[in-house]
Amino acid sequence: GAVVSQHPSWVICKSGTSVKIECRSLDFQATTMFWYRQFPKQSLMLMATSNEGSKATYEQGVEKDKFLINHASLTLSTLTVTSAHPEDSSFYICSAPNDRFYGYTFGSGTRLTVV
Amino acid sequence: AQSVTQLDSHVSVSEGTPVLLRCNYSSSYSPSLFWYVQHPNKGLQLLLKYTSAATLVKGINGFEAEFKKSETSFHLTKPSAHMSDAAEYFCVVSRPSGNTPLVFGKGTRLSVIA
Numbered sequence: 001g002a003v004v005s006q007h008p009s010w011v012i013c014k015s016g017t018s019v020k021i022e023c024r025s026l027d028f029q030a031t032t033m034f035w036y037r038q039f040p041k042q043s044l045m046l047m048a049t050s051n052e053g054s055k056a057t058y059e060q061g062v063e064k065d066k067f068l069i070n071h072a073s074l075t076l077s078t079l080t081v082t083s084a085h086p087e088d089s090s091f092y093i094c095s096a097p098n099d100r101f102y103g104y105t106f107g108s109g110t111r112l113t114v115v
Numbered sequence: 116a117q118s119v120t121q122l123d124s125h126v127s128v129s130e131g132t133p134v135l136l137r138c139n140y141s142s143s144y145s146p147s148l149f150w151y152v153q154h155p156n157k158g159l160q161l162l163l164k165y166t167s168a169a170t171l172v173k174g175i176n177g178f179e180a181e182f183k184k185s186e187t188s189f190h191l192t193k194p195s196a197h198m199s200d201a202a203e204y205f206c207v208v209s210r211p212s213g214n215t216p217l218v219f220g221k222g223t224r225l226s227v228i229a
Contacts, residue, residue, distance in 0.1 A: 006158075034216045043205065044159075044219045093158060097214050104149075104209075104217060108158040 002028045002098045006107025013084055013114055021079045021110045023094035028105075030096035033077035035069065038091040038109075047092075050077050084114040117142045119206045121220035129228045134178075134193040136223045138206030141187065148189045149207040149217070150180055159205070165189065176200070201227045 003026040013019050023033060031052045036044040048064075050056040050071035058064045066088075068080040077096075081088055093109040122137040140146055150162040163174025170182040180191045189206060206220040 032214055036219075043221045044217075046216045046218075049216060095217065103161065103164060106159045111156070 002096075002103075002105040004030070004094060004096055004105045004107040006094055006110060008110055009108060010111040011113070013112070015085055015114055016083055018080055018082045019084055019112060021081070021092055021094075021112075023077050023079075023096070023107045025075045025096055025098075025105070028096075028098045029074040030077065030098070031074060032097055033071060034095045034097075034104075035067075035077075035079050036093050036095065038093065044093065048079075081112065084112070086114045088112065089114045117144075117146065117208045117210070117218050119208045119218060119220035121204075121206050121223045123223050124221065125224045125226065127226040127228060128196045130198055131195050134191070134196045134200065134225065136191040136204050136206075136225065138189045138191065138220060139187050140189060140206070140208045142208055142210075144210050147209045148180075148182060149209070150174065150178070150189075150191050151205045151207060153203045153205065153222075155202075162191070162204075196225075196227045198227050198229065201225055 005024045007022050033050045035047045037047050038044045047062045048056045048058045050069045052071050052074050056069035071077040091111050094107040095104050097104050118141045120139045148165040151159045153159050162178050163172045165172045165182045173179045178193045203222045205222050207217045209217045
């Protein structure tokens with residue numbers, strides 16, 4: 001079936017540093033990647049939508065300069081949290097729709113802790 | 116616009132008894148509906164999905180859900196709860212085109228008591 005590999009699975013970083021999260025589709029082409037954020041005991045909220053070769057679309061309230069998304073190829077989308085702060089600590093998860101195995105494939109998620 | 120409402124934030128059942136997790140949806144389109152499960156500190160696992168075929172959808176681990184258009188509901192059921200079913204469950208809606216983001220409900224935490 002369709003697999004999206006997400007790395008790292010967890011990361012601890014110091015306040016003010018940047019962290020890059022990668023989502024790679026292993027056996028299908030992900031022309032679109034959705035990025036979600038989940039705070040503790042809350043649901044998943046869409047942050048942004050990335051499309052291969054074009055600029056990402058951000059949801060209202062999500063700072064595009066803080067959460068940099070790059071989708072340079074059909075198999076790789078990255079989210080960089082720049083100048084991270086403790087309030088950015090959350091569970092970040094990517095998801096790609098795929099036609100071959102109709103549905104949505106999720107990465108395993110990245111737990112970011114900013115100290 | 117689309118939305119889902121999970122009617123219970125927490126459901127507690129005894130092991131071996133039936134499970135019912137309730138979900139109502141709102142959609143301007145004929146929706147695709149999903150149930151996902153998330154175990155603590157884990158990613159999401161698809162339980163089942165409805166995509167305008169049979170209204171009674173069977174999923175993994177004995178779960179099933181029935182799409183009722185007249186009630187705009189997509190409740191998740193299981194005849195007999197197992198301890199391993201304890202997790203967070205999300206009802207999710209999307210447009211049927213498959214290339215639009217999923218909209219998640221707030222989740223229902225299922226506890227299973229021995």
